[in-house]
Each structure stands twice: as structure tokens, then as C-alpha cells.
Amino acid sequence: MADYKILSRETLARNLEAVIQRIEAARIKVDEHHIVKMVVVSKYTAIENIATLYDLGQRAFGENQVQQLEERVHALEDLPLEWHMIGRLQKNKINKLIDLDPFLLQSLDSLDLAEALDKRLEAKEKRMECLLQINSAREESKAGVAPEAAVDVYREIKERFSRIDLRGVMTIGAHTDDKATVRKSFETTRRIFDELQSEGAEICSMGMSGDFELAIECGSNMVRIGSALFAE
Numbered sequence: 001m002a003d004y005k006i007l008s009r010e011t012l013a014r015n016l017e018a019v020i021q022r023i024e025a026a027r028i029k030v031d032e033h034h035i036v037k038m039v040v041v042s043k044y045t046a047i048e049n050i051a052t053l054y055d056l057g058q059r060a061f062g063e064n065q066v067q068q069l070e071e072r073v074h075a076l077e078d079l080p081l082e083w084h085m086i087g088r089l090q091k092n093k094i095n096k097l098i099d100l101d102p103f104l105l106q107s108l109d110s111l112d113l114a115e116a117l118d119k120r121l122e123a124k125e126k127r128m129e130c131l132l133q134i135n136s137a138r139e140e141s142k143a144g145v146a147p148e149a150a151v152d153v154y155r156e157i158k159e160r161f162s163r164i165d166l167r168g169v170m171t172i173g174a175h176t177d178d179k180a181t182v183r184k185s186f187e188t189t190r191r192i193f194d195e196l197q198s199e200g201a202e203i204c205s206m207g208m209s210g211d212f213e214l215a216i217e218c219g220s221n222m223v224r225i226g227s228a229l230f231a232e
């Protein structure tokens with residue numbers, strides 16, 4: 001595994017506080033009752049830093065690779081952490097992921113993957129909570145369901161795959177410095193989320209270090225923050 005830098009408790013406490021303050025300011029601008037949950041994306045940081053953030057009060061962490069998720073779940077198994085899988089799930093890693101019992105798979109990105117996942121969940125007599133990933137900016141490099149198909153795919157997964165508990169949607173904002181384009185990708189996802197609330201959708205996961213305030217303004221209630229927390 002890569003050799004990640006261990007940060008001091010003071011540095012992590014300062015970064016955590018700064019990010020929480022920014023989330024707080026953004027969510028209050030939307031509505032004082034609007035709650036936003038933060039998932040700390042730990043993929044580029046040392047295990048020690050995760051333990052320190054836990055000690056500082058953070059519970060939810062996300063990884064984008066099953067292999068690294070597995071290492072960390074095991075290394076930190078004494079802590080009551082909530083693990084999110086946020087990266088592309090290859091079919092040959094499905095069994096491993098199920099065995100890790102993640103809190104939430106945020107990157108369910110096709111009907112095909114849903115079918116394979118459901119089959120393996122059935123065999124293991126387990127269930128999994130998932131978000132449907134939407135390719136809101138229609139970027140070829142990104143996974144996810146096309147916006148115009150998202151509502152139908154969500155309904156079809158709910159109907160056909162009884163071991164998958166869909167809880168909402170996830171997106172990665174458009175990969176550009178043009179704020180209007182990023183906003184558009186978040187607004188597209190928000191509209192889909194609104195349409196799916198009648199189907200029980202509760203989570204709208206969008207916003208990373210570079211764009212979480214804009215995402216919250218557009219209706220996000222779950223942000224996934226990595227690099228902003230691990231600056232020195």
C-alpha cells in the first residue's frame with residue numbers, strides 16, 4: 001500500500017473544524033432544518049489519520065476500492081465505523097464487498113451490476129443499502145446511469161432486485177472549473193432525487209472538496225470530502 005503521511009491531531013482537528021464550519025454555513029443558507037451528513041473519503045490517507053478523525057468524532061468513511069476498503073475495515077475493526085463504498089465496483093469484487101458488510105454502496109451504476117449484486121446477495125442471504133449513481137454531466141470517463149434513464153432504472157431495480165435497498169442517488173459533479181456547468185450537473189441530480197422521493201429516496205449524495213458548498217446549495221444532503229481534510 002502507498003505510504004501515506006500521518007498528520008498530527010492538531011492538523012486534523014483544525015481541518016475537520018474548518019470543513020464542518022463551511023458545511024454548516026452552506027446548509028444554513030438553504031434552510032436551518034436542512035441536515036447534511038459528511039462522509040470522509042479516506043482513500044488517500046493513512047489508517048492512523050482515520051483513527052484520529054474517529055477520536056475527533058467522525059464516524060462515516062468512504063473508500064473507492066474494495067481491496068483498500070477491506071484492509072481498512074480489518075485494521076480498524078475495533079472502532080464502530082460506518083464504511084461507504086464510493087468507487088466503481090467490479091463484478092469479481094462483489095462477494096468480497098458483501099462480506100465486508102458496508103453501511104452503504106454509493107456507486108451502484110447500472111442495471112447489470114444490480115442484477116449481479118442481487119444474485120450474490122441472495123446466495124449469501126444478505127441485503128445491501130445502495131445509492132444509484134448518476135452520470136449527471138454525461139462524461140464518458142465516469143460511471144453512472146444517464147440522467148434521462150435514472151428514474152426508470154431506479155424503479156426497475158426496486159421492482160426486480162429484492163435484496164437491494166435503494167436509499168437515493170449519488171453523483172460526481174462535472175469535471176470542469178466552469179461553475180455553471182458543475183451547478184447544472186448538481187441540479188440535474190437534484191431533480192431526479194426529487195422525482196424519486198415518492199419511491200422512498202432519502203439520500204442525495206453530491207459534493208466533494210472542490211464543490212461541496214455548491215452541491216449543498218443545489219440540495220445535497222450527503223457530501224464526500226477527502227483532500228480538504230488532509231491538507232497539512
Ligand SMILES: *Cc1c(COP(=O)(O)O)cnc(C)c1O
Binds near residue numbers: 041064086087172
Ligand atoms: C475521491 C472521491 C471523493 C473525494 O474527493 P476530494 O476531492 O478529495 O474531496 C468523493 N467522491 C468520490 C466518488 C471519490 O472517488
